[in-house]
Amino acid sequence: MGKDVLTGIHFLSGNHACVEGAIAAGCRFYAGYPITPSNEIAERMSARLPQVGGIYIQMEDELGSMAALVGASWAGAKPMTATSGPGFSLMQENLGLAAMTETPCVVVNVQRGSPSTGLPTAVGQADVMQARWGSHGDYEIIAIAPSSPQECFDFTIKAFNLAETWRVPVVVLSDECVAHVSERVLIPPKEEIKVVNRKRPTLPPEKFLPFKAGKDLVPEMAVAGEGYRIHVTGLTHNEKGYPDLSAKTHNKLVRRLVDKIRKNADKIWEYEEFMTEDAEVVLVTFGISTRVCRTVVKWARKEGLKIGMLRLIVVWPFPEKRIIELAERIKAFVCVEINLGQTFFEVERVVKDRCKVFLFPNAGGEVHDPEKVLAELKQII
Amino acid sequence: MGVKRHPMGELIREDRMPHIFCPGCGIGATISNIAEALTEVKDEIDLNKVAVVSGIGCSGRAAGYFWLDGFHTTHGRPIAFATGLKLSNPDLNVIVFSGDGDLTTIGGNHLIHGARRNMDLIVICINNFNYGMTGGQMGATTPSHTKTTTSIYGNYETPFNLPALLTACGANYVARWTSAHSHYIKRSFLDALKKEGFRFIEVISACPVNWGRRNKLRTGKDMVKFFLEHTVIKENPDPKDALIQMDTPILCGVFADRNAPGYMRAMRECLSSKVGISEFRGDGKVELPEDKEKEKKTLEIPKPKQIKEVKIKLAGLGGQGIALLGLIIGRAACVFDGNEAAYTQEYGAEARGGASASCVIISSEKIDFPYVKKPDVMVIMAQGAFRKYRKDIQPNSVVFIDKDLVKPSNLPEGVKAYAVPATRIAEQVGRTVVANIVMLGFISALTDFFSLEAVKAALKMSVPKGTEEFNLKAFAAGYEYGEKVKKGEIV
Ligand code: SF4
Numbered sequence: 001m002g003k004d005v006l007t008g009i010h011f012l013s014g015n016h017a018c019v020e021g022a023i024a025a026g027c028r029f030y031a032g033y034p035i036t037p038s039n040e041i042a043e044r045m046s047a048r049l050p051q052v053g054g055i056y057i058q059m060e061d062e063l064g065s066m067a068a069l070v071g072a073s074w075a076g077a078k079p080m081t082a083t084s085g086p087g088f089s090l091m092q093e094n095l096g097l098a099a100m101t102e103t104p105c106v107v108v109n110v111q112r113g114s115p116s117t118g119l120p121t122a123v124g125q126a127d128v129m130q131a132r133w134g135s136h137g138d139y140e141i142i143a144i145a146p147s148s149p150q151e152c153f154d155f156t157i158k159a160f161n162l163a164e165t166w167r168v169p170v171v172v173l174s175d176e177c178v179a180h181v182s183e184r185v186l187i188p189p190k191e192e193i194k195v196v197n198r199k200r201p202t203l204p205p206e207k208f209l210p211f212k213a214g215k216d217l218v219p220e221m222a223v224a225g226e227g228y229r230i231h232v233t234g235l236t237h238n239e240k241g242y243p244d245l246s247a248k249t250h251n252k253l254v255r256r257l258v259d260k261i262r263k264n265a266d267k268i269w270e271y272e273e274f275m276t277e278d279a280e281v282v283l284v285t286f287g288i289s290t291r292v293c294r295t296v297v298k299w300a301r302k303e304g305l306k307i308g309m310l311r312l313i314v315v316w317p318f319p320e321k322r323i324i325e326l327a328e329r330i331k332a333f334v335c336v337e338i339n340l341g342q343t344f345f346e347v348e349r350v351v352k353d354r355c356k357v358f359l360f361p362n363a364g365g366e367v368h369d370p371e372k373v374l375a376e377l378k379q380i381i
Numbered sequence: 382m383g384v385k386r387h388p389m390g391e392l393i394r395e396d397r398m399p400h401i402f403c404p405g406c407g408i409g410a411t412i413s414n415i416a417e418a419l420t421e422v423k424d425e426i427d428l429n430k431v432a433v434v435s436g437i438g439c440s441g442r443a444a445g446y447f448w449l450d451g452f453h454t455t456h457g458r459p460i461a462f463a464t465g466l467k468l469s470n471p472d473l474n475v476i477v478f479s480g481d482g483d484l485t486t487i488g489g490n491h492l493i494h495g496a497r498r499n500m501d502l503i504v505i506c507i508n509n510f511n512y513g514m515t516g517g518q519m520g521a522t523t524p525s526h527t528k529t530t531t532s533i534y535g536n537y538e539t540p541f542n543l544p545a546l547l548t549a550c551g552a553n554y555v556a557r558w559t560s561a562h563s564h565y566i567k568r569s570f571l572d573a574l575k576k577e578g579f580r581f582i583e584v585i586s587a588c589p590v591n592w593g594r595r596n597k598l599r600t601g602k603d604m605v606k607f608f609l610e611h612t613v614i615k616e617n618p619d620p621k622d623a624l625i626q627m628d629t630p631i632l633c634g635v636f637a638d639r640n641a642p643g644y645m646r647a648m649r650e651c652l653s654s655k656v657g658i659s660e661f662r663g664d665g666k667v668e669l670p671e672d673k674e675k676e677k678k679t680l681e682i683p684k685p686k687q688i689k690e691v692k693i694k695l696a697g698l699g700g701q702g703i704a705l706l707g708l709i710i711g712r713a714a715c716v717f718d719g720n721e722a723a724y725t726q727e728y729g730a731e732a733r734g735g736a737s738a739s740c741v742i743i744s745s746e747k748i749d750f751p752y753v754k755k756p757d758v759m760v761i762m763a764q765g766a767f768r769k770y771r772k773d774i775q776p777n778s779v780v781f782i783d784k785d786l787v788k789p790s791n792l793p794e795g796v797k798a799y800a801v802p803a804t805r806i807a808e809q810v811g812r813t814v815v816a817n818i819v820m821l822g823f824i825s826a827l828t829d830f831f832s833l834e835a836v837k838a839a840l841k842m843s844v845p846k847g848t849e850e851f852n853l854k855a856f857a858a859g860y861e862y863g864e865k866v867k868k869g870e871i872v
Contacts, residue, residue: 011712011715026665028469028662028665029468052669053661053667060490064494067455068461068465072466076470076664181724224450226429229449231453234454235453243453291751298749367752
């Protein structure tokens with residue numbers, strides 16, 4: 001055995017590649033509940049985790065899956081679950097607990113057509129805002145959106161590294177299309193895969209304050225069974241981890257939870273630009289729609305149109321700085337996403353009056369037709 | 382931590398005193414009982430490896446008072462949380478300490494499934510008949526006809542009989558006591574500690590402030606008196622007699638005491654021999670044996686064979702192996718020929734039974750848009766599939782069909798059709814299920830979408846172990862037929 005990193009050239013679906021990425025990143029705990037179109041992740045996990053001495057547990061629902069993830073992380077695991085819209089809704093309760101208790105964990109949300117039961121077997125990208133605001137209250141998480149099986153592998157590793165670095169839940173915003181397309185996936189040798197682990201206590205138990213953060217605003221993490229006798233609560237808590245329901249402590253805590261992402265955003269942002277150097281119109285996109293946009297940009301360039309693409313790799317935190325820089329010199333942004341306006345409103349918020357912002361909406365069920373996108377583009381240029 | 386320890390036990394967080402419980406409340410007493418019991422065995426078990434998990438409610442605060450690793454989680458979820466904790470570090474003794482509303486009402490699903498799985502947890506369920514923390518509302522354990530703030534005319538629902546429920550679900554240990562039975566609680570807890578699996582101890586607990594005062598039991602003293610006078614403790618009590626009613630005694634005792642394998646043991650017993658590993662845990666601390674099969678894997682992608690981009694659509698009926706056919710083609714092109722390939726499958730309810738299709742694009746360039754709108758090549762294995770997908774056949778494209786199963790009609794202009802009796806040949810080879818592989822051989826002979834070595838390598842990799850030779854035989858038969866068609870020996 002020893003089959004934790006399957007070094008080699010593979011032909012894998014996005015969902016299967018996610019699993020290999022997770023295991024390569026050190027994930028040994030998966031709790032989940034079956035839901036289309038994420039099932040191939042659970043199925044492969046149930047086969048693969050036992051081979052590496054890990055735990056696969058099929059929970060009774062997504063409420064319990066997410067709670068089990070938080071528990072697992074506090075026992076030292078790097079936990080993951082995968083789901084889709086309806087299940088993601090149920091997970092919001094304990095995603096909030098994970099945010100409040102600064103628990104590293106990874107949730108793969110394979111987006112499908114929504115709302116409600118919607119289109120179980122067809123694509124959607126309408127959970128962008130839910131990933132950001134789905135649980136109640138002020139908090140910040142990180143979301144990352146792959147557009148191919150190779151990226152499902154690479155970005156799932158990144159997701160674990162980000163979760164461990166910043167002690168937040170990280171959402172892999174996959175979608176039905178990325179999940180089900182099979183392509184070449186290159187799995188490098190174990191030594192070449194960068195794996196980050198959470199900061200561990202540098203002080204002995206009697207001096208350690210589990211929720212006192214350093215300059216990066218991220219506290220060191222002790223877990224159960226190490227003699228630290230930690231107390232972890234979803235209530236507002238002080239640096240010791242004890243409940244303290246004063247407005248003062250609440251402000252200090254919640255501001256730090258938010259600031260640790262907002263103030264470190266420049267270390268987290270990641271995006272890809274394609275032909276933006278001289279672009280007059282820039283398509284803003286993510287996930288599977290990236291591939292539609294890249295096609296459109298190539299076609300448009302052949303016709304001499306100055307179109308470029310800004311593709312969000314990290315969707316949350318939103319790359320405000322880069323959007324502003326581009327807005328200063330381009331004529332318009334066009335948001336291409338499989339929803340009726342989600343990152344679009346973010347772009348509008350950030351751009352203000354610097355340039356125009358358009359949306360090419362699509363309620364889901366299929367990806368945008370590149371020919372139609374190009375035709376519509378020509379109308380607004 | 383520089384904090385003076387409580388003489389009763391080292392196990393109470395004194396820096397969190399005073400606690401939030403009302404005078405006369407039974408929760409504090411039960412916390413003390415558990416702390417005392419743990420103190421008694423502190424030389425036998427490592428207290429650094431005992432964790433307490435609570436949910437929300439008065440009893441939910443318990444995790445915050447034990448001087449142990451403590452987790453105060455979300456409403457109803459402590460058993461699910463504890464499941465993650467225990468499975469990730471099986472060295473921990475995990476105790477769930479929470480209330481009836483939390484564990485049995487909002488968390489009822491986790492409770493029954495925890496018991497069904499025989500998850501290795503001890504669950505202390507404080508049953509005070511109501512939601513104390515929020516002011517005394519009724520819940521799934523409120524005895525019939527009693528009053529709460531949301532049942533002021535009397536509760537007309539029937540409460541859970543928890544010993545019966547938990548016993549039926551498969552918990553290894555089920556007991557019930559009242560908060561007036563300190564000695565029994567301690568002993569019961571110590572018995573449970575020695576066992577594996579799901580261990581459930583219900584403690585009927587005094588809540589004079591919210592439940593008692595609305596039901597003529599105003600003080601803690603009244604409630605203790607009531608418990609002592611209205612309980613019977615029996616040896617081997619029958620769970621079905623354990624429903625709590627105000628006019629009959631509360632039945633206490635040990636309702637189940639079994640030694641069925643706990644979850645961890647059941648998991649190990651099933652998996653160990655199959656995967657060659659004897660320990661499973663979520664925290665990654667399992668040493669993995671050397672990978673004996675590990676060969677020096679080359680990561681060099683073969684130099685792409687230049688081909689013009691080709692879009693292939695494959696259609697057939699469920700069970701014809703259309704998906705596998707597409708996968709093998711994709712694998713051949715991209716793993717072994719060094720080209721790019723994108724394989725997609727048509728999903729949808731109909732894909733489960735009737736005609737379905739999958740598509741492969743092969744190109745020496747990177748593929749941006751992975752979907753096929755106008756296929757250059759169609760492979761059709763059944764008449765039903767032909768009916769459904771005829772609309773996709775493009776003028777001047779190439780079509781491969783199963784000669785016996787597909788009778789093409791109304792083909793667009795300039796279509797070149799190649800026909801092979803794939804299913805018949807498969808039958809001759811031995812089994813009709815390999816008709817898809819016969820078709821693969823046929824296509825290989827007539828096109829240069831992928832090399833022969835590549836497709837054979839991909840085939841061997843994609844079929845079940847032990848069937849490689851058989852599949853290669855089917856492939857060869859299809860290939861041979863294709864060669865004959867190419868040479869014009871068959872039309
Ligand atoms: S409300 Fe009832 S259960 Fe809650 S602390 Fe007071 S007496 Fe105890």
